[in-house]
Amino acid sequence: MSYEQVTTQKIASTIQRQVNRAKILRTLRILQPAARVDLARETGLSRATVSSIVDELVVESIVEEIGETISRGGRRPILLQVRPGREGRFAIGFELSRNNLIGIVVDLQGDIVATHRELLPAGYLEPAALVNLIYKQVQHLTDPHKPLNQRLVGLVGIGLGVPGLVDPNTGRVQVAVQFGWHDTPLKEMLEESLQVPVKVMNNVKAAALGEVIYSYPSSEPSPNPRLYVSLGEGIGSALIIEGKLLSGVSHTAGEFGHITVSPGGPLCSCGNTGCLEAVAGLPALVSRYLELARLEEPSRLTVAAGEFPYLTSARFLEAVSAGDSLAGRVVAEAAEQISIALAGVINFTNPELIILGGPLGQVGAALLNPLTLALRRRTLPLPLSQARLITASLGANAAGLGLGAMLISQLSEVVLSR
Amino acid sequence: MSYEQVTTQKIASTIQRQVNRAKILRTLRILQPAARVDLARETGLSRATVSSIVDELVVESIVEEIGETISRGGRRPILLQVRPGREGRFAIGFELSRNNLIGIVVDLQGDIVATHRELLPAGYLEPAALVNLIYKQVQHLTDPHKPLNQRLVGLVGIGLGVPGLVDPNTGRVQVAVQFGWHDTPLKEMLEESLQVPVKVMNNVKAAALGEVIYSYPSSEPSPNPRLYVSLGEGIGSALIIEGKLLSGVSHTAGEFGHITVSPGGPLCSCGNTGCLEAVAGLPALVSRYLELARLEEPSRLTVAAGEFPYLTSARFLEAVSAGDSLAGRVVAEAAEQISIALAGVINFTNPELIILGGPLGQVGAALLNPLTLALRRRTLPLPLSQARLITASLGANAAGLGLGAMLISQLSEVVLSR
């Protein structure tokens, strides 16, 4: 296997070495461009050690020299940087949704090097067919100037975000309703096909990782919780602590849509009553809009929203953005309900950052204004004052970026076994 | 300072050494009693390395040889164990409450070696007075057979649980209403007085640590979330992941009592309406009991609960335990409300263990039966099926044990700087 021969990184034998390698790589990613002295000063290691490790990293094409800089009264420092693009190390993150497969190449600097979007054929998607599709996309996404058998050189791994319940440790998709999958060993299949490490996880969680990592670029993972909430047809969330996702025993942590916000309220698909999703998921908002319209202003039904059976979530969101006052009211009502669940989670986790994503999460002021007002009522002052509330910014790239960045950052992490 | 000379542990210089030391100590604590071979087999280290590190640990009186065991066809293995009692290393955990200061000595095996309970003088307690009290208790709690200036030899550190808002990193008590403290640097004061490392944290969180650690004794910290909920006058909780407490940006994580469970319900002291604490805190239950009693069965007022002004939380709980049906109804109503908040947190964190503590949390079936029924309605099936619900078991020792065990376990942890 040419891949293994060329890129298998010579495993730094001692833990000491691994720790120092990781330290240097992390420091360089933050300080870059920087000289060996800078790394020595910042890491506390001797210049000799830094030299030795940097040499290793250069041989492994993880780091490169980019010329000298001005002297400050002595030998010129040689500037180093983490190697950008597909010449160095890179990772590919994929997001699978009902209709699309989006692939994103992330380099060592965390930048996007290439993207590819592919429409999926309608109908049932076999796991094996997906593996094939990804195999082909990987060819598209890798360096076209390299010969085919060299394309995977430098690929650290690939990640895949799947809408469904995934065990991120085994990479098995336990349930993916949209595709009718049950206990599908996607990680295994992909690793066999591509011969690179594969990470499979839930797509919302992958998106959360992306939004969180790129919300404070190039900084260290924070020890404080950061929360990502996705508001759309369904409502989900993810909590990230020290750069790691909270997964839970059965990998369902982050379940946000089934928090009870209206005890005794409408019946939810889960069997409980008054779940957030049942009152503030997009389908519920569309129904509520139609209900109010029929009651109060039947004229609207044909103007902004189209005939009764044709009001889709997308059209509803357009109406909100266009400033439709009735739609605005519906969103404001939803904000009230969302605030109940969100205030609970803010009180409970005391996060430093909350990122609102998903179609509804990104409609802007129509949601944010009533939501922040309601949160002020329902949240304890201290945790609320520490929580920055922002809107997601990566769009459809979030999951791919999250997975890519995660794989990249694993290069500068040390895992102490046991 | 004789303390420093005798016990300062010769800092194992390299990271490699630290990691291996920690690995061996952790393994021994689990396998004990065990021979050097066993440790080598289990840790994957060579017998030579194990010998060298064990020798070090014996010199530092952390480990001791306890004689030979039967041969299996060769030289007899020499059994080792972590040194028990105050001859080896030990830690002291204190819990401060309104009326008591409880101190507990925990040894390397996690066992209680000594305890001391002291009634606090009524009235305002100066921080300096507390420091003095603790200083004296430490004398009581250490080995009476040793000369005074040798008593602190082997003391790894002391911990203190305080009812109030504490920054566990700086050890400053930000607010402790019961004692009228504001931004009090207790850790600093105690370290200056005692010359040992001090950890100060919130008492409920310390109790959570204790209950969680001792619920699965001697096992490794789980990567899955474990939740401790304290139900009493106030309602609080703590979430523990990988053996570490979720603290939050402003150290208020775990706030459970101010989750909205009854939107538009009764006004809470925090300003919000329908908080869990406002409807299921003990004062609310007492009021509710009196309300129902007056309405339905005025005769009870003089029987089980005493005259109107004399029904205390304690008496109410006695009535519950005695099987008073009206009190049972009140608790069942509270269980319904608690289930709303708890279901939300179970869905959100997907814990493997939930420990109910606090006076109300431990009343037994009167709470557990309606609570488990309600949880079944409000929680998603998968997370619920994975969550084991148990009752706290350490009583007043929980916080002290938690702090002691935490300090002890830090001996076998490696912190990678930066």
Added chain:
DNA sequence: AAAATTAAGTTTAATACTTAAACAAAGGTA
């Protein structure tokens, strides 16, 4: 312009650890 100084990076010698392999100790088995 030569000499002195400064700074970056490399080499070297000393030190610290780990490990495989040899060895010693102390038992069993045939």
Added chain:
DNA sequence: TACCTTTGTTTAAGTATTAAACTTAATTTT
């Protein structure tokens, strides 16, 4: 008694780090 096993220790070789010396290459001073 001879031989094998197992535990624990010692030894020699290999891997890493570091302080200090050294090299390289500039700037500053005289």
